[in-house]
Each structure stands twice: as C-alpha cells, then as structure tokens.
Amino acid sequence: MADDQQIARTIRDYITREYADALQGALIDASTPLISSGLIDSLSMVSLKMFLDQTYRVRIPDAEASAEAFDSVNSLVALLRRLGVR
Amino acid sequence: MNDPHALPAVAPLFNGGQPSYETGALRLALGLASDKPFNLGALLSDRLCVQGHGDRLALVWENHSGLRKDFTFDDLRRYSDVWAATLADLGIVAGDRVCLFLDRVPDLYFAFLGILKLGAVAQPLFSQFMADALEVRLADADTRAVITTARHVEKVRSARVRLPGLSWVILTDVKPGAAPVLGKGETAINAETAPPRAFTPLAANDDTPSLLHYTSGTTGRPKGAQHVHGSVLSQFATTRHVLDLRPEDVYWCTADPGWVTGTSYGIIGPWAVGATQAVFEAGFSAPRWYEFIARHRVTVFYTAPTAIRMLMKAPPPAAEQLVSLRHMCSVGEPLNPAAVLWAERVMGRPFYDTYWQTETGAIMIANVPGLPIKPGSMGKPVPGIEAAILDAQTHQPVTKPGAPGLLAFRPPWPSMFRGYFKAEQTYQSKFVGAYYLTGDRGSVDSDGYYWFVGRDDDVINTAGHLVGPFEVESALLRHPAVAESAAVSKPDPTFGEVVKSFIVLRPGYAGSDELRLDIMNFVRKHLSPLAMPHAIDFVDKLPKTRSGKILRRMLRAQEWGEPVGDLSSLDD
Numbered sequence: 001m002a003d004d005q006q007i008a009r010t011i012r013d014y015i016t017r018e019y020a021d022a023l024q025g026a027l028i029d030a031s032t033p034l035i036s037s038g039l040i041d042s043l044s045m046v047s048l049k050m051f052l053d054q055t056y057r058v059r060i061p062d063a064e065a066s067a068e069a070f071d072s073v074n075s076l077v078a079l080l081r082r083l084g085v086r
Numbered sequence: 087m088n089d090p091h092a093l094p095a096v097a098p099l100f101n102g103g104q105p106s107y108e109t110g111a112l113r114l115a116l117g118l119a120s121d122k123p124f125n126l127g128a129l130l131s132d133r134l135c136v137q138g139h140g141d142r143l144a145l146v147w148e149n150h151s152g153l154r155k156d157f158t159f160d161d162l163r164r165y166s167d168v169w170a171a172t173l174a175d176l177g178i179v180a181g182d183r184v185c186l187f188l189d190r191v192p193d194l195y196f197a198f199l200g201i202l203k204l205g206a207v208a209q210p211l212f213s214q215f216m217a218d219a220l221e222v223r224l225a226d227a228d229t230r231a232v233i234t235t236a237r238h239v240e241k242v243r244s245a246r247v248r249l250p251g252l253s254w255v256i257l258t259d260v261k262p263g264a265a266p267v268l269g270k271g272e273t274a275i276n277a278e279t280a281p282p283r284a285f286t287p288l289a290a291n292d293d294t295p296s297l298l299h300y301t302s303g304t305t306g307r308p309k310g311a312q313h314v315h316g317s318v319l320s321q322f323a324t325t326r327h328v329l330d331l332r333p334e335d336v337y338w339c340t341a342d343p344g345w346v347t348g349t350s351y352g353i354i355g356p357w358a359v360g361a362t363q364a365v366f367e368a369g370f371s372a373p374r375w376y377e378f379i380a381r382h383r384v385t386v387f388y389t390a391p392t393a394i395r396m397l398m399k400a401p402p403p404a405a406e407q408l409v410s411l412r413h414m415c416s417v418g419e420p421l422n423p424a425a426v427l428w429a430e431r432v433m434g435r436p437f438y439d440t441y442w443q444t445e446t447g448a449i450m451i452a453n454v455p456g457l458p459i460k461p462g463s464m465g466k467p468v469p470g471i472e473a474a475i476l477d478a479q480t481h482q483p484v485t486k487p488g489a490p491g492l493l494a495f496r497p498p499w500p501s502m503f504r505g506y507f508k509a510e511q512t513y514q515s516k517f518v519g520a521y522y523l524t525g526d527r528g529s530v531d532s533d534g535y536y537w538f539v540g541r542d543d544d545v546i547n548t549a550g551h552l553v554g555p556f557e558v559e560s561a562l563l564r565h566p567a568v569a570e571s572a573a574v575s576k577p578d579p580t581f582g583e584v585v586k587s588f589i590v591l592r593p594g595y596a597g598s599d600e601l602r603l604d605i606m607n608f609v610r611k612h613l614s615p616l617a618m619p620h621a622i623d624f625v626d627k628l629p630k631t632r633s634g635k636i637l638r639r640m641l642r643a644q645e646w647g648e649p650v651g652d653l654s655s656l657d658d
Contacts, residue, residue: 021216021611024237036371037150038189041214042396043549043581043615047606054599062579066399067370 004077007056007085012073014051019044030073045070052076056085108470109500112319116358123289126296126315127170127202130357131162132287143362146336146382147192150368155192162199162357164282165192169200171283172275173231176254180205180288182230183298186343187220187238189213190367193258194343196277197233198353202296202315205288206230209298209310212344212551213238218561218612221245222307223300224252227507233275235259243269292316292500298507299346301444302554303525304543310507311444317350318358320448320501324468325355328440328452330413331386333360338379339388340366345551346444347417350501351388355448361386372400376407383410390418392549394425394437395580402432413455415440418550419582420538423461439464441536443524444552445516447501451536463535464528472496474521475530478542481518484529490539493528494521540646544638546575548583553617555638558585561612565605567595572628574642576621584620588628588641597624631655 002010008030015028022040026032034040040048049065052058060083069079109120117133118124134142140160148154157165178184184201186208188194194210201208209227211220213234220241224232231254232242239257246252253271260274268274288294297313325331329351337356341347356363364382368374370393379387394416414429414437421439430436438453441464451473453465467473475484475491484491502522506513516523527539546553558573569592576586589605591597602622610618629637632655643650 018607018611021241022214022615024240026237033150033369033371035369036374038367038369040369041615042370043618044610046584046620047603047610047618050599050603050606054603063399067396068372068400071371 002086004081007077007080008073010055011052011076014055015040015048015073018047018051028073030077032073033071035067035071042067052080056080058083058085109319112323116318116322123291124315125203125205125287125290126318126354127166127199127204128287129318130202130354131159131166131199134159134360135163139360142333142360144357145192145195146362146364147190148364148366148368148378148382157192159357159360162196165196165277166199166203167285168277168280168283169193169197169275170203170285170287172280173200173204173206174285176231176256176273178204178206178231178254181295182206183209183227185209185211185224185227185229185232187211187213187215187232187234187242188258189235189237190342190365191235191258193233193275193277195353195365197258197275198343198349200277200285203285203287205290205294207295207298207312208349209300210343210345210349211300212342212614212616214616215241215344215614216610216612217241217244219557219614219617221248222557223310224249226300226307227298227310230254231256233258239272246271290315292319293504295504297349299349299444301346302545302552302557303512304545304554305556306512306554308554308557309509309512311346311503312505312507313447313501314504317447317501318354320499321350321355322358323470324449324452325351325359328438328449328454328468329355329386329388329415330455331356331359331361335359335361335385336364336383336410337361337386337388338364338366338382338384340375340390340393341388341417346447347388347390347550350448351417370396372397372403376403379403379411380407385410385412387411387414389414389416389437390550391416391421391425392419392581394421394429398425398428398432399580405434408433411435414438415452417442417449419547420462420464426459426461436461441465441538445503445522446495446499446524447503448499450495450499460531460533460535463531463537465536466534467536471499473530473536475528475536476518476521476523481521487532488529490527490529492542493524493526493536493538494518495524496520497522541575544574544642546573546583546585548575548578548585548616549581551616553585557613558587558609558617558619561609561617562587562589562605564612565608567591567601568605570628572636572638572641573619574638574645576645578620581620585617586621586623586641586645587619588623588625590627591624630657632657 145157298310339352441451555573570590575583578584
C-alpha cells in the first residue's frame with residue numbers, strides 16, 4: 001500500500017516532467033495551485049486524469065474530475081483516496 | 087525593392103454597397119468626425135483624459151497571489167505612450183505586426199494600446215500556445231516583434247530560429263535594477279517604471295489595420311483575420327446595447343485577449359464606453375471567481391458556456407457574493423438551456439447568449455436586455471445587422487421558420503474583417519452573392535430568434551475556441567507511431583466539443599492506453615491544450631473518397647449520432 005507521500009511524489013514527478021512546457025520553470029510542491037493559478041490549463045486535466053486512471057487502476061468519474069479536485073497534488077491524493085486507491 | 091515587412095493593402099468593405107450600419111450617432115457619441123483621422127489606441131486612453139476623466143479607474147488588475155494594481159485612464163495614456171515611443175525607438179513602424187504573447191498582465195493592455203498608437207498591428211496570441219503553434223502564426227504574419235514574459239520566452243526563442251523576420255523579442259517582467267538575461271535581439275520594457283514619453287499617435291482612419299487575430303479553418307494553416315481601427319464603432323455599440331455597459335460599471339470579461347472576445351470586449355468595447363475593467367490573471371476556480379466578483383463589486387459579467395458549466399459542477403456561491411451583478415452574457419459556443427436555467431436559479435439572473443466570430447469582430451446576434459430569452463436560442467440580430475439562413479444548395483434565404491440552413495450576414499458593418507492575411511482567395515471564398523458565410527448552420531423561428539444547429543465544416547469548437555483538424559493531424563504525423571490520422575469533434579458535457587483523433591499506426595506499433603496518453607501529451611506539448619485529442623481510436627484505415635480525401639464528416643457524424651449523409655464518393 002502506497003502512503004500519501006509516495007502517491008504525491010509520483011504525481012508531482014509526472015506533472016513536473018510532462019507539463020514542463022506549461023510550467024516553464026515554475027517549481028511545484030504538493031500544495032501548489034495548478035488550475036486556479038493558471039499554471040495548467042483546465043483542458044489539460046483530461047490527460048492528467050488518464051495518467052491517474054492508468055497508474056492507479058481507477059476510473060475517476062466525470063463528476064469528480066472538477067477543477068477543484070485537480071487543483072493540487074494534495075487534492076489529487078485526496079481524490080484518489082476517496083476513490084479507494086490503496 | 088519591396089519592403090518585406092509591408093502590410094498588404096486592406097480591402098475596402100466587401101461589396102462596396104450602402105452601409106447597412108448606421109454609424110453617424112456612434113461617431114457622435116465617440117466624438118469622431120467621419121472625415122477626420124483618429125486613432126483607436128488614443129480613443130481608448132487619451133480621449134477620456136482630454137475629457138477630464140483621466141483619474142477614472144480603467145483597470146483593476148489582480149493576480150492569483152492576491153496582488154492588486156489599479157490603473158486610471160491617465161495611467162493607460164502614459165504607459166501606452168511609453169510603449170509606442172519605445173517600439174518606435176526599436177524601429178517598429180506603422181503596419182508592422184507586433185505579437186502580444188502574454189498572460190493577462192497589465193503590460194498586455196498598455197502594449198496593446200501603444201501598438202495601436204504607433205499604427206502597428208497587434209497580433210495577440212494565446213499564451214498557452216506551444217512552440218509549434220506559435221511558430222506557424224508568427225511565420226504567417228511576418229511578425230517583427232514579440233512581447234512576452236520570462237514564463238513564455240523559451241517558446242519564442244525556440245520558434246525564433248526559423249523566423250528571420252522577427253527583429254525583437256521584448257520582455258515585460260525584467261525587474262528594475264536586475265541584470266536581465268537577454269540574448270541577441272532581445273530587450274526589456276517596463277512601462278510602469280520607465281520615464282514618461284510623449285507620443286503623437288498615428289492619424290488613422292476607419293480602414294487602418296489594427297489587429298491580426300488568428301483563427302482556424304478546415305483546411306490549411308490558421309489564418310489571420312485582419313481588423314481595422316474603425317471596428318470600434320461596432321464594438322462600442324454592442325458593448326453599450328448588448329452588454330448594457332455604462333461608464334459607472336465594473337465589468338469582468340473572462341476571455342483571454344489571445345482570442346477575439348478578449349480584445350473586442352476585453353479591451354476595446356469597455357474602454358470605448360469608459361467603464362472600469364476588472365481583470366483576474368488566474369485560471370479557473372469557482373470559489374475564487376465568486377470571491378472576485380464580490381470583492382470588486384462586478385456589475386456586468388461576460389464569460390463562456392464552458393466556464394458556466396464548470397461553475398455548475400462546483401458548490402454554489404453565497405447569496406451575498408453576487409449582489410453587485412446586474413447583467414451577465416455568454417459567448418463562444420451554444421449556451422445550453424440547462425445553463426440558462428441554472429444561472430437564474432443559482433446566480434439570480436440568466437445569462438444572455440451572444441453570437442459572433444473572429445471574422446465579424448463584434449456581436450452579431452444576441453439576447454439583449456428587454457428581449458425575452460428563449461433558453462437555447464442565440465437571440466436576434468443586433469440593430470444594423472442583417473442576418474439570414476441560406477439554403478445550402480441555392481444560397482437563397484430560407485423563409486420557412488425552423489428550417490436549417492447556412493447562417494450568413496449581409497456586409498458591410500464596421501468591425502467586419504477586411505481579409506485573411508496573405509490569403510485573398512480564402513477570404514473571397516467566405517462570400518456568396520451578397521452574403522458572408524459564417525461556416526455555421528442555424529435556423530430562425532417564427533418570432534425571429536436564431537438557433538445554432540452546428541458547424542458547416544470540420545472545424546472543432548472546443549471550449550469556445552476553434553481548432554483546425556489539419557493542424558492537429560499535421561502535428562500527429564510528427565509522432566513516431568502515427569502513420570495517418572483524422573481529427574473530428576466529439577460532444578463533451580463540459581467543453582461542448584473536444585478533439586477526437588482516429589489514428590492508423592505505423593507498422594511495429596500496437597494501440598494501448600499508454601500510447602494513447604503519449605499521443606495526447608505529444609499534441610498538447612507541440613500545439614496547445616485546446617488541440618489535444620481527448621479521445622483516440624486506433625483504426626486499420628480511415629474512410630476516404632476515391633480521390634484519397636479523408637471523409638471527416640463520416641467520422642464526425644458517428645460521434646454525434648447523426649446521419650452520415652451521402653457516401654457515394656466513399657472509396658471501397
């Protein structure tokens with residue numbers, strides 16, 4: 001079972017790597033606002049959702065895939081936990 | 087010898103007929119004489135100062151971190167003069183294209199006005215564009231200078247290698263006193279800290295080029311819709327009568343000035359009226375948007391159906407947060423009836439939908455105050471605009487209420503685009519007889535209300551922004567696994583439409599979820615989040631005509647559950 005920090009690290013590393021062009025050097029931590037700050041466009045949530053679906057073998061329901069739930073690494077960890085990711 | 091930077095002549099208003107738009111009263115209201123030159127940049131800033139309103143608040147700017155800055159019309163005047171004078175120092179001359187590749191920072195607004203004062207042509211581009219999308223648009227426009235910030239400059243630098251005509255890259259966020267890391271052909275301007283500069287604006291007229299807005303079509307690369315200083319007459323009229331904006335209002339338009347709504351109604355219209363604009367340099371967050379409205383006592387709100395649908399998914403606002411609002415409008419894509427009804431229930435008033443395009447420059451059809459709203463309808467043509475539904479075969483107006491056809495407008499009107507940059511043939515193809523064809527299909531009911539039916543071409547309208555299938559397919563061809571692809575629109579409950587790609591893989595590649603994600607990210611990183619396919623089907627082959635053209639409409643019809651139509655040209 002992965003602890004919160006492990007999940008957070010995996011997500012943060014993925015975002016830092018795959019969204020480097022959008023972040024343009026901005027350093028992010030687990031609480032950095034991503035969507036609400038404009039660092040990542042809300043349309044990009046779809047590919048991030050697919051990554052989470054694949055990595056954690058869940059299917060995040062559309063109703064749960066809100067800008068608020070995707071706004072930080074911490075909120076994503078909380079979302080995955082709510083969906084039963086262990 | 088021809089000047090490589092020369093702007094092609096701007097076509098006069100198409101058709102050369104009698105203006106259908108009554109401009110006399112508008113000119114009077116703006117203090118413009120029909121036979122006297124004026125300048126749009128000065129009209130939006132200096133004019134109010136001359137009238138004694140220089141201390142009126144023009145811009146209340148706030149960023150995600152809570153930093154707030156207020157600017158008066160006199161500030162707009164001074165800082166835009168700095169921009170105009172400094173650009174002139176750099177050798178930028180009237181007609182040169184100057185790209186604004188910026189987030190919604192204050193300098194975006196000052197530089198926009200400065201470019202117009204100089205007589206140069208502002209070329210705003212959405213800052214979320216990646217290097218490939220940026221390069222195509224800068225190359226097409228022969229752009230002389232790009233104004234940007236440290237956050238986006240690497241994308242510009244990467245594109246610049248192949249842009250010999252790009253003379254200057256100008257950074258706006260180099261701190262005073264800091265040693266800027268500037269390369270060759272790069273400089274920094276900070277209008278707020280620079281010494282004041284006096285500048286005499288170019289004496290322009292109605293037909294002087296002002297803006298080049300890039301938009302997407304079905305075929306070929308994005309094309310630049312050329313606008314002119316005289317567009318302000320349409321934008322001023324519709325800002326007053328459709329958005330119902332008055333000088334005492336605080337107005338928030340959520341559109342990015344990289345798109346036409348963000349300039350026509352995020353800069354030109356409101357400052358022509360003399361209203362205060364609130365600008366939030368941040369991304370989407372329902373609670374923070376409601377807080378922003380409350381904190382700045384926003385009275386008029388202009389946003390997009392995608393944003394409204396995202397608000398609908400979030401917890402509702404507190405009742406006291408929205409008490410300042412008196413009018414709300416939407417634009418960019420059809421506003422679904424559920425959103426109209428939700429807004430009435432949760433926000434206390436409906437959204438008034440408006441319809442127009444990059445090419446029209448200003449609102450053409452709208453629900454206006456006083457007109458009963460039919461939820462789902464785009465409303466009625468605004469005064470001075472003659473709209474029609476044309477039969478797709480004969481191009482004659484359809485008279486039967488509710489019968490679908492091609493949505494068209496009868497030119498001219500002041501804000502109508504004057505051409506596609508260096509694409510005269512494409513421009514001419516937008517007109518049939520006496521009408522400009524929008525590329526949309528619609529219908530008109532027996533009460534004169536217009537209804538959106540769908541696109542008449544393969545362009546994808548995602549979150550209110552047009553994506554050309556050709557641009558997506560071209561990017562995909564650069565992915566090592568992709569042999570061939572077709573991009574079509576797919577319905578989406580939040581974004582209205584999204585891009586879906588059908589992909590034939592190269593030998594040796596097998597379709598998988600991992601490859602799907604890799605391809606999605608590939609497009610996002612090369613073009614933009616807008617162009618990224620939200621769904622990908624791996625297929626053995628694509629439907630084509632006998633001449634080898636991909637039948638996108640067949641794939642699109644399947645996605646929308648519509649009849650596929652005539653397939654007699656389908657190969658095999």
